[in-house]
Amino acid sequence: MKKTLNYLFLSIGLMTSSISYGQLQNGSTAPNFTLTDINGTTHTLYDYLDDGKTVYIDFFACHCPFCWNYHNTHALSDLYDTYGPGTVSNDVFVFAIELDPNNGTNEFYGISGTTQGNWVAGTNYPQINPEGAARNAIISDYAVNFYPLIYAICPDRTITEIGTKNVSQLYAHVSTCDNTSLGINxxxxxxxxxxxxxxxxxxxxxxxxxxxxxxxxxxxxxxxxxxxxxxxxxxxxxxxxxxxxxxxxxxxxxxxxxxxxxxxxx
Known part of the structure; x- marks a missing residue:
């Protein structure tokens, strides 16, 4: 019961704290990070930006019902599968970063703990579960005060809080990015x-x-x-x-x- 209440208080605290504390200012520079996903692959944000990709980051928690509802729209999965690596456009990348300190790999797979279900099934983009100092740093750097928090980052490293949009609305942001940052001479x-x-x-x-x-x-x-x-x-x-x-x-x-x-x- 105590663990369940801790999850509840954490969720409420993160959601209500967004009233007092804003997210990163739109147009500001996204901080770089190097993190390892749940499959053991390491990713550096600026590598993808320097490759000309617009990067979308979904900050979420496995126990969060609002996150689960948006996850089940498949907007980010469809965005990645349609415009990500291996596609014709190949100009998009997506990360999901889980930030609850009590959640581990089992929660991603819906096996145990307080989780909404299997977050991995049908998801091709990297999912990351930072811990300790790495988790604290990413929360601070990206001003994460509620779930889900969705950012879009242009190749020139400018960031926008884009929110829980559908695929068309998400991808439309790519056209707002400066072409000179796409690796084009x-x-x-x-x-x-x-x-x-x-x-x-x-x-x-x-x-x-x-x-x-x-x-x-x-x-x-x-x-x-x-x-x-x-x-x-x-x-x-x-x-x-x-x-x-x-x-x-x-x-x-x-x-x-x-x-x-x-x-x-x-």
């Missing part, structure tokens, strides 16, 4: 020009791409690839007559390198 980015008409989009480059094996890709806001074609000359066209109004993304790549990236509105 600024000179190369500026060498491309985009001209848009009612029927099509023209992309021109000052660079000679004839021997670069460059590709041009158009995706929608969901990350669905609509067009992929060779960019072998200095100019390419994309037909947009059949596209619905909305937000789309253009990328020119050469191998694993992004030469140009731009959001467009139809």
């Amino acid at each position: 600024e000179e190369e980015q500026q060498s491309f020009q985009v001209n848009q008409s009612e029927s099509g989009i023209s992309i021109q480059s000052d660079m000679d791409l004839s021997h670069s094996n460059a590709s041009l890709m158009l995706t929608d806001i969901q990350g669905k690839q609509l067009v992929k074609k060779s960019f072998a000359a200095n100019s390419e066209q994309i037909d947009i007559k059949e596209l619905s109004k909305g937000i789309y993304f253009i990328q020119v790549t050469s191998g694993n390198q992004i030469l140009f990236s731009q959001k467009i509105q139809l």
Whole structure:
């Protein structure tokens, strides 16, 4: 009974303390961390940001019913599976960080203790259970005062408290990040020009791409690839007559390198 009450008081304390203490200020710099997930893999935040990924962090507790409800929307799992490593866009990463000092691996798997269920089943992104000084540091660095607390961090390391959004709303944040922080050479980015008409989009480059094996890709806001074609000359066209109004993304790549990236509105 005492252990159950401790969980209850901790949850209430974390949730109510958010009234008095704010989270990290939107636009501030996210602190770096190096933590090991429950499968023994070590992750350093800035490595993913430097690789051009927008990183989402879910601070939660296994016993927290509000966290469990959001977990079961599968928004973060779907975000990771659709836009994370191995996908066409490959511009997103997700962490879940459990911060209750009483919870261990059993609680992640819903085996014992005070837990809402099996948090691991169907979850492909890393789940982390920091302990001791590491746990205290991450709580302090990220001003965690309630669960669940969801942050989005752009590749330029600026942080935003994004909240419990759906997949489309979560991924839309990627387009707000500065393209120059995506590992794109600024000179190369500026060498491309985009001209848009009612029927099509023209992309021109000052660079000679004839021997670069460059590709041009158009995706929608969901990350669905609509067009992929060779960019072998200095100019390419994309037909947009059949596209619905909305937000789309253009990328020119050469191998694993992004030469140009731009959001467009139809």
